[in-house]
Amino acid sequence: MSPERKTKGSSLQDLQRATVSLHSLRSEREILERLREACEETTSADRSFVYLVDPRWGELYGVRAAGEGEVRFGAGAGIAGWVAENREIWNCEDASRDPLYSAKVDSTGGGDPGTILGAPLAVEGHKPVGVLMLLDKVGGAFTDDDELFAALVCEHAASAIEAARDFRTAEKLSLDLASAVGAGVDAKSVVTIDHSARTARLAYELGKAMGLPPDDLRALEYAAHLHDIGRLELAGLPGAKPGEPGSLERLRTHVFFTDAVLRRISFPEPLSSVRDIAVSHHEAMDGSGFPRGLKCEEMSPAAKVLQVVNAFDVVAFQRRSLIEGDPVKVALVHLKKNRGKLYDEKTVDVFIDKKVYESERRRYPRYEYSTPVDVILLQSDGTESDIIETEALDISEGGILFSFDTEIQPASLLKLLIHLPSEKIEALAKAARSIPDGGKFKIGAYFVWHAEVR
DSSP: OOTTSOOOTHHHHHHHHHHHHHHTOOOHHHHHHHHHHHHHHHHTEEEEEEEEEETTTTEEEEOOSTTOOOEEEETTSHHHHHHHHHTOOEEESOGGGOTTOOHHHHOBTTBOOSOEEEEEEOOTTSOOOEEEEEEEETTSOOOHHHHHHHHHHHHHHHHHHHHHHHHHHHHHHHHHHHHHHHHHHHTTSGGGTTHHHHHHHHHHHHHHHTTOOHHHHHHHHHHHHHTTTTHHHHTTSOOOOTTSTTHHHHHHHHHHHHHHHHTTSOOOGGGTTHHHHHHTTTOOTBSOOSSSOOBGGGSOHHHHHHHHHHHHHIIIIITGGGOSSOHHHHHHHHHHHHBTTTBOHHHHHHHHHTTGGGGGSOSSOEEOOOEEEEEEEEOTTSOBOOOEEEEEEEEESSEEEEEESSOOOTTOEEEEEEEOSSOEEEEEEEEEEEEEETTEEEEEEEEEEEEEOO
């Protein structure tokens, strides 16, 4: 049947309503749920399910009903496979007599259906996204109008899914770029290594716990990755260290530079608050912060979240070498002591009561591997030391802790060859800390680059 045929009466209204609602959604799951609801209601199908195409393996997959596991099969199998392969509607009036019907593919746990309408999720000129299966029309067989409605709505759904996937891919790329910028800023000082990434993860988790809407969560995550970008303007310039005269002025300066850099970026509407959130991470509830001296009521909930997690990370990680005892406990005491004065009371309470901080104690899972490691130190004059054989104490995707006879200064570059049981890993790493250990030293280093040796 030609898709140019026009629908009649309420079907046209249903079609307009369904297609408008589909294109208003960003989530693939929401699009598929809305598609099924619209088609079940308009065609009077008893139930429905969707298979999606896995282009890597040329297979279709999906869950047909609650409680069932995932079904996966090759293109061409059953009515669903035929619809995907041929990109055409299939209207089955009696499944038991249809030569294409496959109970493993085309039915649900409720038994064999009587009638089936399969429609391809595809846009003209594009590869199919999946297949919609409508089962057991109430009151008879699926009609020509049902076929047309399903075909047109499925085409719009496929277009909406492609747009959602494109948006998700572009958003992931831009977020990865923001993360890379933050990591580059943090690498300028050994005490700030991984600060922006840790802050972004904590901010996202605390934002969710605070009930922030999705758009605010995205803006908060970007802002956390970029909040210290102004430090790039200060890198390499002489300046006071923390606690020395002039250190506070230098700290204030980096926030102004962050503001200046982020003003150059035209953030789209869902992310339009990124700059405001990022620049507010040193504000205070009583108005004593900087750069604008904002008070509690003048700050957004997302800005208050970033302010709390940034303060926690600065105390717990950046200043941990200056703290006696558990740095995390000291950081929590600092937040409690200053809730209502420097930090928003509710935000601090949620951060502590829900123990958000515990979920981010480590970025990567750590594995205790007692395995040989060959270490080469890259000297400041460009020369390399001899290969020094030692032992890894533990290792993660992000870094390594190994035993060494002498102290290695933080920020020193290292070449490593790690002899794992099943493979060898070559890595370029930067030393982060050196801990005395009974006449030796435990050297903690994070990976700048690593790859399997072939």
